[in-house]
Amino acid sequence: MLFTRSVLTLSIFTALSSVIHAANETNTVSKLKTIEATAHPLVQTAVDYAAADNxxxxxxxxxxxxxxxxxxxxxxxxxxxxxGPGASRPVIRGQDSARVKVLQNASETIDVSTLSPDHAVMVNPILAKQVEIVRGPSTLLYGAGTVGGLVNVTDNKIPTQMPEQGYEGQVGLRYNTGSDEKLGSAGLTVGLGEQVALRLEGLKRDANNYIAPNYLHEGEKERRVDNTFAKSEEATVGLSWIHDRG
Structure with a gap:
């Protein structure tokens, strides 16, 4: 009889400990932070646009x-x-020609460099404001064949904002000893009134054949590499009517 009472007492203690343990677990439940998600077919984010990685x-x-x-x-x-230096087209990830699209202000350059790589790209980086290099799936926004990458050259040929002090400009001169290159560039933006901006810019480049020590041509040593000279001239005029909406 004493042994049965001890077993009953042990069973009661075991049941009470289980209830207390269950009560402690109930008190430790924490409330998770509410996550709100919204979607709208007309709302666009940065993911919807091509992002330049360089x-x-x-x-x-x-x-x-x-x-x-x-x-x-x-x-x-x-x-x-x-x-050659006169027809140097960018090669991205080993891809060239039509697989690497070169744009000017997000528009086609209208030249034949994509059809024949020995033709020059009609985009001048000296007068550019910036150059964006886009890689990855974002390039598909500009065409299905741009698997290598995309180069977008942004310039000031068409003014998009009025100059702060009524006018602004830049002048550049450069000389290259390797090819006797002489390059001069200039650009000027003038505000005509409060909403009209005029842009004038130009460039002139004259480069001789490259100097190459120990260069051999048909078995004879020469100082310069034939057919590496380059000459170019460029002049543009842009006029914009600028309003608060663009």
Missing amino acids: IIQNQQLVQGGATIGEALSDQVGVYSNQF
Whole structure:
């Protein structure tokens, strides 16, 4: 009889401990933070647009090459093709021609460099405000064939805002000892009244054949590489009526 009473007492204690343990677990329940998600078919975010993973500003461009391929050849994963200094097109991830689209202010450049790589790209990085390099699936927004990447050159040919002090401009001169290159550029934006802006800019470049020590041509040693000279001239005029809405 004593043994049965002890077993009954042990059973009661076991049941009480289970109830107390269950009560403690109930008190430790925490409330999770509410997550709100909204969606609208007309709302667009930054994910919906192409994001440039590399942006080269004008300060760096004026110190680089005079063509778009040479200007970007120092960037990671980008180099210039081998058709000479006058027709250097950027090569991204080993892709060239139509697989790397070159745009000017997000528009086509209207040249034949994509059809034949020995033709020059009609975009001048010296007068550009910045150059954007876009890689990845965002390039599909500009065409289905741009699997290598995208180069977008932004300039001031068409003014988009009034100059703060009524006018603004820049002048640049450069000389290259490797090819006796002489390059001069200038740009000026003038406000005509309160809503009209006039842009004038131009560039002139004259480069001789490259100097190459120990260069051999048909078995004879020469100082310069034939057919590497380049000459170019450019002049543009842009007029914009600028309002609060654009």
